[in-house]
Amino acid sequence: MHESAKTKPSATPALPRPSGLSGFAADWASDQRTFKNVSWGKAMMWIFLLSDTFIFGCFLLAYMTARMSTTVPWPNPSEVFALNIGGQEVPLILIAIMTFVLISSSGTMAMAVNFGYRRDRRKTAALMLLTALFGATFVGMQAFEWTKLISEGVRPWENPWGAAQFGSTFFMITGFHGTHVTFGVIFLIIIARKVWRGDFDQERRGFFTSRKGNYEIVEITGLYWHFVDLVWVFIFAFFYLW
Amino acid sequence: MVNIPSSIDDTVPAAEVEDVELYHPHSWWTTYVFSQDAKVIAIQYSLTAISIGLVALVLSWLMRLQLGFPGYFTFIDADRYYQFITMHGMIMVIYLLTALFLGGFGNYLIPLMLGARDMVFPYANMLSYWLYLLAVLVLAAGFFVPGGPTGAGWTLYPPQAILSGTPGGQSGGIILMLVSLILFIIGFTMGGLNYVVTVLQGRARGMTLMRMPLTIWGIFTATVMALLAFPALFVASVMMLFDLVLGTSFFMPAIVEMGTQLQHGGGSPILFQHLFWFFGHPEVYIVALPAFGIVSDLISTHARKNIFGYRMMVWAIVIIGALSFIVWAHHMYVSGMNPNFGFFFATTTLIIAVPTAIKVYNWVLTLWRGDIHLTIPMLFALGFIVTFVNGGLTGLFLGNVVVDVPLSDTMFVVAHFHMVMGVAPIMVIFGAIYHWYPKITGRMLDEIMGRIHFWVTFLGAYLIFFPMHYLGLLGAPRRYYELGESAVNPPSAHDLNVFITLMALTVGAAQMLFLFNLVWSLRHGKEAGGNPWRATTLEWQTPTTPPPHGNWGKELPVVYRWAYDYSVPGAPQDFIPQNQPNPDRLSMENAS
Numbered sequence: 001m002h003e004s005a006k007t008k009p010s011a012t013p014a015l016p017r018p019s020g021l022s023g024f025a026a027d028w029a030s031d032q033r034t035f036k037n038v039s040w041g042k043a044m045m046w047i048f049l050l051s052d053t054f055i056f057g058c059f060l061l062a063y064m065t066a067r068m069s070t071t072v073p074w075p076n077p078s079e080v081f082a083l084n085i086g087g088q089e090v091p092l093i094l095i096a097i098m099t100f101v102l103i104s105s106s107g108t109m110a111m112a113v114n115f116g117y118r119r120d121r122r123k124t125a126a127l128m129l130l131t132a133l134f135g136a137t138f139v140g141m142q143a144f145e146w147t148k149l150i151s152e153g154v155r156p157w158e159n160p161w162g163a164a165q166f167g168s169t170f171f172m173i174t175g176f177h178g179t180h181v182t183f184g185v186i187f188l189i190i191i192a193r194k195v196w197r198g199d200f201d202q203e204r205r206g207f208f209t210s211r212k213g214n215y216e217i218v219e220i221t222g223l224y225w226h227f228v229d230l231v232w233v234f235i236f237a238f239f240y241l242w
Numbered sequence: 243m244v245n246i247p248s249s250i251d252d253t254v255p256a257a258e259v260e261d262v263e264l265y266h267p268h269s270w271w272t273t274y275v276f277s278q279d280a281k282v283i284a285i286q287y288s289l290t291a292i293s294i295g296l297v298a299l300v301l302s303w304l305m306r307l308q309l310g311f312p313g314y315f316t317f318i319d320a321d322r323y324y325q326f327i328t329m330h331g332m333i334m335v336i337y338l339l340t341a342l343f344l345g346g347f348g349n350y351l352i353p354l355m356l357g358a359r360d361m362v363f364p365y366a367n368m369l370s371y372w373l374y375l376l377a378v379l380v381l382a383a384g385f386f387v388p389g390g391p392t393g394a395g396w397t398l399y400p401p402q403a404i405l406s407g408t409p410g411g412q413s414g415g416i417i418l419m420l421v422s423l424i425l426f427i428i429g430f431t432m433g434g435l436n437y438v439v440t441v442l443q444g445r446a447r448g449m450t451l452m453r454m455p456l457t458i459w460g461i462f463t464a465t466v467m468a469l470l471a472f473p474a475l476f477v478a479s480v481m482m483l484f485d486l487v488l489g490t491s492f493f494m495p496a497i498v499e500m501g502t503q504l505q506h507g508g509g510s511p512i513l514f515q516h517l518f519w520f521f522g523h524p525e526v527y528i529v530a531l532p533a534f535g536i537v538s539d540l541i542s543t544h545a546r547k548n549i550f551g552y553r554m555m556v557w558a559i560v561i562i563g564a565l566s567f568i569v570w571a572h573h574m575y576v577s578g579m580n581p582n583f584g585f586f587f588a589t590t591t592l593i594i595a596v597p598t599a600i601k602v603y604n605w606v607l608t609l610w611r612g613d614i615h616l617t618i619p620m621l622f623a624l625g626f627i628v629t630f631v632n633g634g635l636t637g638l639f640l641g642n643v644v645v646d647v648p649l650s651d652t653m654f655v656v657a658h659f660h661m662v663m664g665v666a667p668i669m670v671i672f673g674a675i676y677h678w679y680p681k682i683t684g685r686m687l688d689e690i691m692g693r694i695h696f697w698v699t700f701l702g703a704y705l706i707f708f709p710m711h712y713l714g715l716l717g718a719p720r721r722y723y724e725l726g727e728s729a730v731n732p733p734s735a736h737d738l739n740v741f742i743t744l745m746a747l748t749v750g751a752a753q754m755l756f757l758f759n760l761v762w763s764l765r766h767g768k769e770a771g772g773n774p775w776r777a778t779t780l781e782w783q784t785p786t787t788p789p790p791h792g793n794w795g796k797e798l799p800v801v802y803r804w805a806y807d808y809s810v811p812g813a814p815q816d817f818i819p820q821n822q823p824n825p826d827r828l829s830m831e832n833a834s
Contacts, residue, residue: 031450031801032258034442040362043439047469051431054473058520062477062513066492070508157489157505164508168490172481209365210265 045220049227056231059173060238066165067242075161077240080149095240098141099232102181105134106229109222116218121195124218128192131225135185142178146171170239177235180228184221191221254448254800262359264792278364279791280349283371285682287345290371291338292757294378298333301326303750310743312724320723321409324393327721329384331396332419335525336426337378339667343532344430344468345374347674348437348461350682354781355458357446357799357821359792361436370436373429381422389413395721397522400493400514401506404486407499416486420479427472427479437465446780448801452556453820455779455805456549459556460535463563464528470567471524478517485509515577519570526663527566531559533670534601537623539805540673541605543777544620545612546816548806550604558597558604565594575643576650584643591641595634602631613809613816617775618692622673625700626666633662636711651721654714657707665703672699672756679760680774684787685767691759695752702749709738776817779805783819 017023017036027036035043067074078091085093112127149170153160159167194200194213203212267273277283305326308318318326349367353360361367384391393409394402394416406412410419441454441462454462481492485506493514494506542549549555571579571587605627614620636658639645649655672695679687714720717730725731773782785795799821807818 029450029452031255031448031453032443032445034451036258038443040439040443043443044363044435047438048431048435051435051469051473054470055476058474058477058517062481062492062517065510065513066508069510072508156484157491164491168484168488168492172484172490176480209363211263 041220045223063169070163072163074163075166101134102138102229105131106226109225113219113222116215125192125196128188132185132188135181139181184225278368280353280361284346284349286371291342295338298330301330306743306746310740323723325391325409328393329391339529352440355455357780358444362439362444363436366432367436370429370433377422377425380418384415384418387414392416392419400511420483423479427476434465434469446799446801453804456538457535459559460531463559464531467524467563468528471521474517475521515574519573523570524566529667533667536674537626537670540619540623541608542806543775544617545609545614546808547612550607558600561597575646588643619673619677621696622669626669630666652714653710653718653720656720657710660707680770685763686770687763688759695756698752702745705745706742778817778819783821
């Protein structure tokens with residue numbers, strides 16, 4: 001019995017398969033694997049993200065229901081999320097910067113994946129750490145935003161401007177997303193350390209799973225990271241811009 | 243044009259994935275306790291589920307004692323009665339049925355039936371069990387906190403679920419319930435991802451999706467559904483927890499309690515119902531689909547006949563799974579939602595009857611002119627079909643808005659769902675345990691005890707739940723602590739309640755016999771051998787019984803046929819295992 005070397009796509013010989021719809025049918029009609037050349041880890045992450053999509057979907061739908069059914073006016077996000085810069089109220093400026101930072105982090109993540117498959121240890125680790133830094137910056141700015149709102153009197157159960165559900169949904173949804181980002185940062189740091197140390201070149205075994213890792217984990221972490229980024233786009237659109 | 247093997251006579255494709263290297267435990271602890279072997283995890287899941295299920299059984303006795311002999315057992319006051327109802331429902335639906343079918347049978351059967359060595363992520367699989375155990379402990383802790391567990395009913399509807407008038411509503415009870423649900427969902431997700439990826443990506447050579455036993459199809463579809471439905475419950479639990487702990491008003495409207503205006507206001511209780519039932523209705527099929535799958539295999543094996551309409555059976559499972567996501571509001575006809583929704587949801591609900599009926603016809607047609615062996619698994623399978631048809635028919639009453647409105651919240655509903663998603667799946671669980679116990683332990687369960695268990699359980703379940711339909715038609719409401727002298731509770735109804743209670747105690751006693759059988763047969767059961775039922779599926783073809791760590795020894799099995807080659811004309815035996823090549827192919831290979 002050997003290590004699951006061939007669960008990573010690069011090691012699998014490309015199968016001759018028909019293209020298009022008949023290829024799709026052939027894959028689903030085949031034995032062993034439905035998604036050819038997709039490793040177990042990647043398949044798991046995709047299915048997890050599908051499940052997670054339903055969680056965020058439910059949160060956002062609940063928020064929209066609350067916002068549409070409340071009898072008290074909803075606070076105006078442009079005014080609430082404005083920063084006073086140089087004597088001027090600039091609406092949504094902090095959120096714009098946060099969004100920019102998070103989307104930039106997706107770019108560095110994509111570069112890390114690229115260098116990972118080239119087995120460029122240093123650049124991969126550096127770019128992952130940069131991604132983690134962007135992520136941490138995002139969470140930091142979110143903490144600043146929370147602090148500001150709390151000091152202005154926004155609570156989960158009330159706020160000075162209107163419907164109490166504004167504060168509840170705000171803290172719940174951004175908090176849940178921020179938790180995702182925080183977990184992402186932690187994963188990024190752990191994986192970056194492994195890349196840096198050369199675990200995937202030496203086929204070092206995982207501490208918990210005792211399985212040998214490979215560079216694909218960079219891509220899997222990237223999938224998660226892009227997902228968290230994408231979710232933010234929806235939160236941004238539905239919560240801040242609506 | 244690419245050469246895709248078109249018939250079973252063609253060669254089996256080469257292995258695409260190298261054999262995995264398993265984690266080999268080094269100590270007693272990692273072998274039997276913190277085990278990463280799916281079979282051990284399955285047994286852990288099953289034993290935990292059965293243990294907490296026993297609590298639910300005792301709770302049902304206590305409720306029946308109160309209903310049969312109101313006022314006689316003074317320790318059952320109204321609050322306790324509601325707590326018993328709540329915990330009984332929640333334990334049975336989630337912590338017993340879901341956990342046993344997916345965590346128990348899923349873990350045991352998926353790798354074995356697919357010819358895999360283990361689940362794809364054994365470590366996450368292990369974590370799944372320990373989180374489940376933690377969820378069960380947190381749930382059970384509700385019995386020991388001041389104020390007791392929550393008494394909100396298993397649906398936990400707000401606002402009453404978190405008001406002080408409800409037992410456990412403003413104390414630890416409801417918090418523990420919600421936290422336990424959240425833990426369960428996180429744990430289940432870890433296991434569920436394993437089951438889905440193993441089915442999709444971890445099959446043996448030759449094992450195509452359309453050669454999988456229906457058991458796997460049922461468990462697989464149910465797991466996919468669970469991964470998409472549990473998020474709604476997760477979100478609902480988190481939001482209710484915030485309403486309770488942080489004082490938010492997601493589900494809480496402006497409300498006056500005991501003359502005091504509460505701080506809440508502007509929330510929507512119906513939002514909770516939508517979220518809950520978006521989970522809750524698929525949950526019915528998360529429990530039912532594995533039962534459908536397993537019972538198909540039991541019937542085919544014990545009637546020595548291929549399952550009738552295999553492809554239709556698969557598609558029916560998939561279609562039921564998909565439809566079950568767009569029927570949830572049929573639980574909410576009287577909730578105050580827009581009445582026009584009722585039309586849509588009644589229509590989709592009744593459409594589900596079509597694939598379900600296909601399945602029932604196919605089971606019956608599988609039995610038709612089969613070589614039926616009335617073994618205990620077969621008895622339970624037959625019991626399932628009858629019970630399920632009964633429960634399904636009353637579903638037609640409750641699915642229609644106009645018929646549902648007067649029946650809503652009566653004992654008729656209790657009778658319906660206990661028949662269709664209580665008794666019926668539990669029949670399958672029993673049948674499955676009698677069927678696979680020889681593989682798990684190497685010994686047969688005792689036949690005589692098994693027959694007593696079946697007949698008492700099957701007939702008893704009917705005697706319990708059939709009269710409840712009548713009570714419901716009389717108008718007897720459900721969840722009432724005491725009916726007293728009312729128009730809906732004439733003396734005849736009261737006599738019936740006494741009768742139901744006695745039957746419930748009898749059926750409960752039969753379960754004690756079953757548990758005794760489980761333990762007794764471990765030592766004294768007949769030696770089973772590797773394949774006592776002469777079944778075709780891969781789990782019966784393992785080199786040793788019980789299957790070893792890694793399941794298959796050196797060589798992974800190769801699959802040459804579907805799972806239902808029973809009584810094939812001209813074959814030397816009345817079954818051909820899935821991993822047996824065609825005889826003419828064998829002779830060809832020998833000749834070359």
